[in-house]
Amino acid sequence: MKTKFLFIIASGFILGTTSIRAQVGDCTKDNAIITTASIAYEHAKVKNYEAAEEPLWKVRKECPGYSVATYQYGQKLLDNKLDKATTDAEKTKIANELIVLLKERYANFPSKTKKGDMYSDIGQMMYDYKIGTTESQFAEFDKAYTEDKANFKGAKKLYTYFYLLVELQDAGKKDLQDVFDLYDDITEKIEEEESDKAKTIAELTEKEESGTALSAKEKKKLKNAGININAYSKVKAGINQKIGARADCENLIPLYTGQFEAKKTDVNWLKGAASRMSAKDCTDDPLFIKLVEALNKAEPSAKTTYYLGLLAMKKNQNSKAREYFNKSAQLETKPSDKAKVYYKIAEMLKKQGSYSNARSYYKKALANKPSMGTAYLRIASMIAASANDCGADVFSKRAVYWLAANYANKAGSVDPSLKKTASGTASNYNAKAPSKTDIFNNPGITSVKIGCWIGETVKVPKL
Known part of the structure; x- marks a missing residue:
């Protein structure tokens, strides 16, 4: 009996020592912490933040490295408090608490915290x-x-x-x-x-x-x-x-003129200056020519080829300009920049009345930059302008406007800044399309094949 009693005491001492060692050495294995964390997380999961707060902060204080969930639920808890706060002082106080929490999370779980987000x-x-x-x-x-x-x-x-x-x-x-x-x-x-x-x-x-x-x-x-x-x-x-x-020609030109001599061999500076002047249509100034020549000498590229195309356009050398632009598009590696070059070519072709080729380049631009809604509007305008030429009879000629409206609506769906313009343009085209009466008088027609350069089929809408 005495031996058994001593064994129980010894066992108790060993267990106690193990518990103390866990608390001191590795709190993540401490039974009390595990239980407290479990209670806190269960309350937080069901958004019972009032009940979750005390045990959650206890885990955060006594075992900051227990789990990243402590900080994830802690952020949700403080976000909830912030939403309910009514005074500026209260909001600022909670925001400061959130900032401290985020920094603690990064200190304890750097591999599970995205710095850009935090x-x-x-x-x-x-x-x-x-x-x-x-x-x-x-x-x-x-x-x-x-x-x-x-x-x-x-x-x-x-x-x-x-x-x-x-x-x-x-x-x-x-x-x-x-x-x-x-x-x-x-x-x-x-x-x-x-x-x-x-x-x-x-x-x-x-x-x-x-x-x-x-x-x-x-x-x-x-x-x-x-x-x-x-x-x-x-x-x-x-x-x-x-x-x-700040980015207008009247500010850019003197800024870059003053910097040119010191920066004329700095490729990154030349790229930025030429790009900005091109974007703001400051290409008539002699400085732009100097920038292009210096950049082309330092590092011939897609950009320099594009700028040479712009200069050719200024001299009305359109075929030469298009040659430069096509070469620039081939050299470009960034899809958004490639799209801008294709769009430039499309604009040239549209202006020349070469609608089929222009559409091809507008679509190339969209393939590289799907959010370029203006390309859809340009295609829509060319289709609408060809209604009389591409329809076989009155109904099909007017049906061309349905197709034009479809393209206009696409512009608004991919570029919200064009929503109002696109909607107004589509409404204008639909007003010129066949009416409900026209559809009734042409029973059985569910779609219309449009000829000439358009070569597309448009469905008859349910009006």
Whole structure:
């Protein structure tokens, strides 16, 4: 009996020692922590944050490395509090708590925390709730963008980042060149996001129009793509408005003229200067020619070939210009830049009345940049302009306008900034198309094959 009693005491001592060792050495194996965490997470899963708060913060304090779930649920808890807060002071206090939580998560789980997401979230909260200075707010966004650009997501955050830089430049704390550089970079990122979402819209819309029903998942995907592309479109308009007169020819020309001699062998500077002057149509100034010549000498490329095409156009050497543009498109590696070159060629051909070739190049532009809604509008206008030439009789001639309206509507679906224009254009074309009476008087016609350069079939709509 005595031996048994001693064994129980010894066993108890060993278990106690093991428990203490777990708490001191590895809290993630401590039974009390495991139980507390389980209680906290179960409450948080069902959004019972009031019950989850005490055990959750206990785990966070006593075992910060227990699980990343502590911080994930903690963020949801604080987000919920922030939504319910009614005073500015209360909101600022909770926002500060969130910032601390995010930094703790990164300190304890760096491999499970996306820096681009975290730093940009912190920057946005600091801006929204007036925490810190403009410089400190910008610094968080800048860390996110420079250290983890791929995970810097969200239209609003991109705009705030650019807005803060412009504010610092206005205060004399950043150079105008910094503004231009970030503008170029953010615009490119936005256009990539827009193209990705526009491709989704185009593919799912085409599937739906073909008569195939979309699944619930596809409908949600289509809806979200529309919401996101609309947000990015607004941000792009916002940063264009924010950069405003800073990027006009009257500012660019003296800025680059003054920098030219010192920078004329700097390829990156030449690229940026030539690109910006081209975008703002400052190509008539002699400085543009100097920039193109210097860039072509330093590093012949798709861009220099494109600029040589612009100069050829200025001299009315259209065939030469088209030759340069085609070569530029072949050399381009970025889809959005390739699209711009194809669009330029299409515009030249449209102006010359070569509609079939122009459409081919507009479609090449869309293949590289699905969000280029203006290309759809241009195709629509050419189709509408050919109604009398491409229809076999009165009904088919007027049916051409249905096809034109379809293209116009596509413009609005892939580029929300064109929504109003596209809708108005489509309505105008539909007004010229066959009426309900015309359809009734031509029974049995479900589609119309349109001839000449158009060569497409349009379905008769149910009016």
